Amino acid sequence: xxxxxxxxxxxxxxxxxxxxxxxxxxxxxxxxxxxxxxxxxxxxxxxxxxxxxxxxxxxxxxxxxxxxxxxxxxxxxxxxxxxxxxxxxxxxxxxxxxxxxxxxxxxxxxxxxxxxxxxxxxxxxxxxxxxxxxxxxxxxxxxxxxxxxxxxxxxxxxxxxxxxxxxxxxxxxxxxxxxxxxxxxxxxxxxxxxxxxxxxxxxxxxxxxxxxxxxxxxxxxxxxxxxxxxxxxxxxxxxxxxxxxxxxxxxxxxxxxxxxxxxxxxxxxxxxxxxxxxxxxxxxxxxxxxxxxxxxxxxxxxxxxxxxxxxxxxxxxxxxxxxxxxxxxxxxxxxxxxxxxxxxxxxxxxxxxxxxxxxxxxxxxxxxxxxxxxxxxxxxxxxxxxxxxxxxxxxxxxxxxxxxxxxxxxxxxxxxxxxxxxxxxxx
Numbered sequence: 001x002x003x004x005x006x007x008x009x010x011x012x013x014x015x016x017x018x019x020x021x022x023x024x025x026x027x028x029x030x031x032x033x034x035x036x037x038x039x040x041x042x043x044x045x046x047x048x049x050x051x052x053x054x055x056x057x058x059x060x061x062x063x064x065x066x067x068x069x070x071x072x073x074x075x076x077x078x079x080x081x082x083x084x085x086x087x088x089x090x091x092x093x094x095x096x097x098x099x100x101x102x103x104x105x106x107x108x109x110x111x112x113x114x115x116x117x118x119x120x121x122x123x124x125x126x127x128x129x130x131x132x133x134x135x136x137x138x139x140x141x142x143x144x145x146x147x148x149x150x151x152x153x154x155x156x157x158x159x160x161x162x163x164x165x166x167x168x169x170x171x172x173x174x175x176x177x178x179x180x181x182x183x184x185x186x187x188x189x190x191x192x193x194x195x196x197x198x199x200x201x202x203x204x205x206x207x208x209x210x211x212x213x214x215x216x217x218x219x220x221x222x223x224x225x226x227x228x229x230x231x232x233x234x235x236x237x238x239x240x241x242x243x244x245x246x247x248x249x250x251x252x253x254x255x256x257x258x259x260x261x262x263x264x265x266x267x268x269x270x271x272x273x274x275x276x277x278x279x280x281x282x283x284x285x286x287x288x289x290x291x292x293x294x295x296x297x298x299x300x301x302x303x304x305x306x307x308x309x310x311x312x313x314x315x316x317x318x319x320x321x322x323x324x325x326x327x328x329x330x331x332x333x334x335x336x337x338x339x340x341x342x343x344x345x346x347x348x349x350x351x352x353x354x355x356x357x358x359x360x361x362x363x364x365x366x367x368x369x370x371x372x373x374x375x376x377x378x379x380x381x382x383x384x385x386x387x388x389x390x391x392x393x394x395x396x397x398x399x400x401x402x403x404x405x406x407x408x409x410x411x412x413x414x415x416x417x418x419x420x421x422x423x424x425x426x427x
Contacts, residue, residue: 030395037327059338070152077137081179086131092314133310145336206294221260252301277305
């Protein structure tokens with residue numbers, strides 16, 4: 001029985017491609033070094049060259065369409081939503097530049113910011129538990145190339161749109177997925193656009209706003225920074241941010257979504273909450289200050305501030321895809337479409353690791369402890385289990401399973417005897 005059948009996940013690829021997809025997911029359950037980011041042969045100890053050829057054919061096969069590759073990810077998101085005890089699920093949205101300036105074989109790269117910043121842009125959404133703050137599953141991926149952008153929900157590349165125009169359509173698609181929980185869309189400061197926020201009036205959202213933006217408060221148009229000075233903040237408690245411990249102070253004010261330049265406009269001005277969030281260390285040094293806007297009215301301001309702190313999960317996921325795990329910017333696929341298929345495979349491997357990371361059951365804790373020990377990684381006392389250590393240990397465990405399934409006990413004993421001639425007693 002294959003991976004998808006065991007986990008009861010839908011995948012509509014033809015059987016041959018389905019088996020290759022399952023194999024590639026296992027072969028991506030690892031942490032790559034930057035100088036060896038390629039596919040690692042795993043199944044039945046096949047030759048590395050033949051495994052690389054099979055992977056190349058899969059990543060360049062148009063029959064492995066993006067919606068088909070994404071369907072198991074969406075099924076895992078629905079499962080996580082159904083089992084979560086939180087009333088709300090957070091959907092963190094962000095953009096990530098992938099620099100491929102030295103990859104001359106990629107012909108569909110685009111200029112991202114300057115002459116040497118050339119490559120692709122990943123547009124991503126991550127589903128986060130609203131109670132624990134832990135990542136659950138990707139909930140939409142796009143790859144922006146010179147040929148357009150590849151969305152996981154479409155077969156063909158789509159015309160290029162601005163960040164916020166594309167985000168608006170992505171949110172509308174996500175709201176149609178019926179995830180069994182209310183969603184709150186969390187966006188960084190780029191989401192501070194009144195016109196686009198008005199377009200989200202029927203959905204729940206939380207965004208950071210710029211300090212010099214203007215909003216309507218107490219009948220006057222004022223800069224966010226001015227409004228914040230009149231807000232009294234109260235100590236909420238300790239909070240962890242970017243690996244540091246601090247104390248969270250929160251206050252709020254009621255505002256309307258209207259810029260000063262729009263004061264003569266007669267259209268409706270949606271109401272919102274301006275939340276001032278301040279994080280300091282024990283000495284009172286400011287670690288972070290955010291001005292947050294939200295139309296969520298059912299939760300206290302402190303919970304909105306905590307939700308925005310958890311947006312950092314998507315940054316950690318980008319780090320895992322790049323320098324801390326999969327080495328995305330070293331991948332050798334020669335087109336955006338092929339690289340995007342590999343990205344979806346890696347996201348599937350990440351999501352399975354998320355499921356284990358999120359599970360606090362006795363058996364899951366036992367497995368996590370074993371995998372971290374097997375990885376050989378040293379972790380912090382305050383954080384004994386990390387996603388990179390789980391993936392590193394998992395790949396070694398999968399290799400152990402392959403060895404036991406491929407070689408007999410007598411063959412392994414003989415190999416141990418031979419190795420002892422060169423390395424001494426191994427155990």
